[in-house]
Amino acid sequence: MKVRDGVRQTMAWLHGWAGLLLGWVLYVMCLAGSLAVFRPEIGEWMRPETRDRAPAPHAIAAAVAWLQRHSDAPAWFLSAPGPRANTVEGVWFQGLSYTLRAFDPVTGMPALRQTRGGEFFYRLHFELQLPYPWGRMIASMAAMMMLVALITGVIAHRRIFRDFFTFRPGRGQRAWLDAHNALGVFALPFHIMITVTGLVTLASLVMPWGIRANYGENSAAMFQDLVPGAISRPPAGHPGKLAPIAPMIAQAERRFSGNVGLVSILNPRDAASLVIVYQADDRSIATSPEAISFDGVTGRVLADYREARPLVKTYDVVYGLHLARFAGPLLRWLYFMSGLMLAGGIATGLILWIVKRREKEPLTIGNRFAERLNIGMIAGAPLAFAVFFWANRLLPLGGADRAGAEVAWLYGSWAGALAAAFILRPRLGWPLLSGIGGIAWVTLAIVDLAIHKGATTVLLAGDAAMAVTGLFFLLVALRSARARGA
């Protein structure tokens, strides 16, 4: 018995520290990841003027026509519109800098309201707005910590089944522990699945030795082996004219018996241009590496590959499980809410760390710092996300870097929230930041509903979700104002 208790205590210690060290990063990753489930829908909500829909071949051809007039980049990468996205999202690079534009599917013109949309949350989830590879490295380490915290949490939880339905609100530390346990245990299969699959998606970065041993620094060769349908070749060095692209997309759609996903156009002004069309990932749990390569000038098929390798298919299932692009509306919401539960589990764990120590003795400087960081991150991040959406509605259309300005608003407000958390006393910081966040979300929903009148399902659902989020944070503000500091 004593050995078992000793193991439990050790696990509880490890659980606490593993959760604390990168808990704030994990919290932001979970919030952003949950929002990224609705990446296309957020993009549509953030471009309310662009409501037209068009079949993928037409929409891609229209965007390519604009790019041919306005971009001399060596490659264009275009996401085809589908059942969940109405715009074509294009990225092209000039050296190390890149441009991201959403295109109207009918006219092919850049959308009136340029924004990073849901792509911002998707990137934030695993790149943390840091340059490659640092953001991904930290995200990967945080995921490892998460896995450690999950395993140790299960071992340390003495009464995991007996206390399954136990939540005793209003009982200080006990209530926080109950909430932390419930949020962690109820969605435990999801938490484990999303953490493990997340780790696998970044595995090549943290464990690159297998790839290095086989391919050295030639990552293009590895990609060629992974996706044999996507070929590469050097530019011919003399100009060539791109053949009409719509027939190539239509041919790919017939071959895939479904939607196309990404369309890459390499060396578009060269005689050796390539058009590579990838299958969309919305048909099954597994993501699809299947692609068809067309000669850009003649439109002739150069490569067409059907994936049958079991190991690649296994990886695709693991990757697909994390991305959830296969999910229908119900499953998408379940992913979203389970992701928020994980964020809630992390938040309650971080708060519990402080509550537990405060009940024993006055907080040390380190724990006081952690308490302020809790306020600035747990209440500050949702507030900053609300400001991001407000900026989307308030910033004037056009301008040099409108999408970048939205992001700047987000980080500016987040910095402000962190500063407030460190300046104000916690008993004021919690209700104030949660209250401002709540008001920001609720008013945004009301204003948007008044302006756009829920014209599309996406606008209406977005407004409703924001209103619920706002009410939740107002409730948190009210409760924390009543309590004598959490």
Add this chain to the structure above:
Amino acid sequence: MIFLLQVIGFMLLASAMHATPARLRLARTKNASRIARAAGVGLLLLSFIALMRQERFGIALLTWFGLATFGAMLVLITLALTRLGAGSRR
């Protein structure tokens, strides 16, 4: 329907647990607890079978776990509110 089966299943399981306050327990004897537990697990299994008939296995499994999470959460919140209500009446 599937969600309802899960909620009832979890309610039965909760009613057989010692951590649930005695006055909220449907099953107060050992035998009744055993029956409630078996019925609860049975309903959860039934909900999975029902889902399997509608969806492919992978999707059914993911949906079942997702719905079960919120079914259990609903039971937890209901019990917590009942506890709070009883506390404030006292």
